Amino acid sequence: NKQVILKHYVKGFPKESDMGTRTTKTKLNLEGSSSGQVLVKNLYLSCDPYMRNRMSKTEGSYIDSFTPDSPIGGYGVGKVLDSTHPDFQKGDLIWGFTGWEEYSIVSPAQFSHFKIEHTDVPLSYYTGILGMPGMTAYAGFFKVCSPKKGEKVFISAASGAVGQLVGQFAKSFGCYVVGSAGSKEKVDLLKSKLGFDDAFNYKEEQDLVAALKRYFPEGIDIYFENVGGKMLDAVLLNMNNHGRIAACGMISQYNREEPEGAQNLFCVVTKRIRMEGFLVFDYYDQYPEFLEMILPLIREGKITYIEDIVEGLENAPSALIGLFLGRNVGKQVVAITSV
Ligand code: NDP
Numbered sequence: 001n002k003q004v005i006l007k008h009y010v011k012g013f014p015k016e017s018d019m020g021t022r023t024t025k026t027k028l029n030l031e032g033s034s035s036g037q038v039l040v041k042n043l044y045l046s047c048d049p050y051m052r053n054r055m056s057k058t059e060g061s062y063i064d065s066f067t068p069d070s071p072i073g074g075y076g077v078g079k080v081l082d083s084t085h086p087d088f089q090k091g092d093l094i095w096g097f098t099g100w101e102e103y104s105i106v107s108p109a110q111f112s113h114f115k116i117e118h119t120d121v122p123l124s125y126y127t128g129i130l131g132m133p134g135m136t137a138y139a140g141f142f143k144v145c146s147p148k149k150g151e152k153v154f155i156s157a158a159s160g161a162v163g164q165l166v167g168q169f170a171k172s173f174g175c176y177v178v179g180s181a182g183s184k185e186k187v188d189l190l191k192s193k194l195g196f197d198d199a200f201n202y203k204e205e206q207d208l209v210a211a212l213k214r215y216f217p218e219g220i221d222i223y224f225e226n227v228g229g230k231m232l233d234a235v236l237l238n239m240n241n242h243g244r245i246a247a248c249g250m251i252s253q254y255n256r257e258e259p260e261g262a263q264n265l266f267c268v269v270t271k272r273i274r275m276e277g278f279l280v281f282d283y284y285d286q287y288p289e290f291l292e293m294i295l296p297l298i299r300e301g302k303i304t305y306i307e308d309i310v311e312g313l314e315n316a317p318s319a320l321i322g323l324f325l326g327r328n329v330g331k332q333v334v335a336i337t338s339v
Contacts, residue, residue: 001028003071003101004316010055013255013324018055019072019317028103029082036085036109040078042098045313046127047320047332048074048161052254062279071099072316077116077126078104088115095126100316102336112284118291121298128161128331129294129305132280136248137165138290139283141173144246144276145222149174152216154235157226157251158199159186159306161331166224167196168303175222178215180231182326189329194304208234219243227252229260236264236273245275255324306330311337 002023010018030039051074054066066072076098080088085108088094096113098104106113116126128134140162141147153170157163158179167190170177179190180202190199198215205211212220212234219240225232228250239245253259268275297303308328310319316334323332 001026001101001103002313003099004313005070006055006066006068006072008068009057009065010052012257014052014055014321016317016321019320021314028105030084030105033084033105036107037083038080038085038088038094038106038108038113039082040094040098040104040106041081042076042078042102042104042336043093044077044124044127045098045100045316045334045336046075046131046133047316047323047328047334048132049249049251049254049323051320052324071101071104073097073099075127075132077123077131078106085109088113092116093119093123095131100313102313112281114287118295121295124307124309124333124335125298125305127333128307129165129298129303130291133161133331134165134294135283135287135290136280137162137169138294139280139286140224140246140248140278141166141169143283143286144278145224145244146274147173147175147222150176151221152176152218152240153178153222153224154212154216154220154238155179155224155226156202156231157181157249158196159189159194159330160226160328162248163224163226164190164194164304164306164330167194170222170224171195171197172302186326186329189306193306202231209237212238222246224248225250228262229253233262233264236262236267239267239271239273241271241273243271243273245273247275247277251324307333309333309335311335 077095080092093116097111153175155163159181177196178198179196187199190196220238221243223235223245225247226249229252308330
């Protein structure tokens with residue numbers, strides 16, 4: 001069983017050498033394991049920014065740290081090889097938490113696992129648009145942002161897994177949508193392929209407050225927050241009264257030893273902004289309703305979805321680190337081509 005392990009806890013910016021691969025000779029099986037477990041062959045793994053937090057030793061976090069010298073874990077798509085869980089049978093396809101390895105034993109009772117019922121769409125989509133990031137975009141925009149038609153929406157990390165979907169949801173809802181991203185290629189994608197009204201490269205802006213004023217002369221009603229730090233500070237000054245900020249993530253802070261404090265947080269008070277943090281886990285009960293909405297859009301070609309797929313478990317560490325360098329264009333997936 002080929003595995004990607006975390007060698008040791010990480011401080012600061014993660015390196016490929018913080019992770020390693022190894023092959024174990026033991027063949028996994030469910031004999032002797034507690035009931036309710038499922039043996040899966042992993043097919044696709046998802047690289048997600050929150051995984052960085054699990055690479056450090058943290059206490060009291062919403063999710064446990066990884067264990068050094070053990071396989072990294074994350075979302076993935078797998079095929080059931082054996083099961084002692086009543087809801088999953090041999091041959092089923094599932095998505096949910098799994099290990100960064102060829103074969104894993106997963107515990108649906110402990111984490112949410114979903115049986116894949118629709119296979120006319122690419123299976124890798126269940127790591128993104130039809131999986132956790134898709135649910136994040138859906139819950140974050142429709143449930144947390146309380147959008148109204150015609151409102152002005154700003155999305156950071158807009159070309160990524162979550163951002164590209166939020167932008168398209170907001171456009172189809174009738175909002176004016178601008179996104180920021182870190183390269184010309186990504187900005188072009190936002191404008192030409194993903195249907196954003198406008199987009200800019202935040203790395204080329206000396207003054208983010210002025211840049212946002214240029215794109216939103218009448219102010220921002222909704223900010224879908226993916227990056228935090230300086231961008232959040234600049235957005236706060238450009239928010240309209242009674243605006244809403246869905247605090248989805250703050251990737252610019254994940255590798256910092258000292259977090260960057262927002263200087264302009266008082267705007268939350270003076271502009272009566274509602275800023276709400278959310279975690280996708282709290283919305284998984286709405287997954288069936290989300291699928292009902294999104295599957296027809298995919299089948300009818302009414303939504304665009306960009307994936308960045310690398311092949312081979314050995315390339316997973318570099319793909320994960322690439323998220324923090326902005327190397328991924330769209331949702332970062334690892335396809336496991338195993339024997
Ligand atoms: P992406 O696919 O957007 O990949 C991450 C992107 O973030 C990179 O491509 C890069 O794009 C950008 N980025 C990296 N470092 C920085 C930085 N220092 N400053 C600004 N941008 C940076 O990731 P996801 O769509 O999967 O995740 C987006 C956000 O949503 C993250 O903050 C994540 O933690 C959060 N999230 C939250 C969930 C929840 O339940 N609340 C669930 C899922 C995700 P660029 O080239 O544009 O800089």
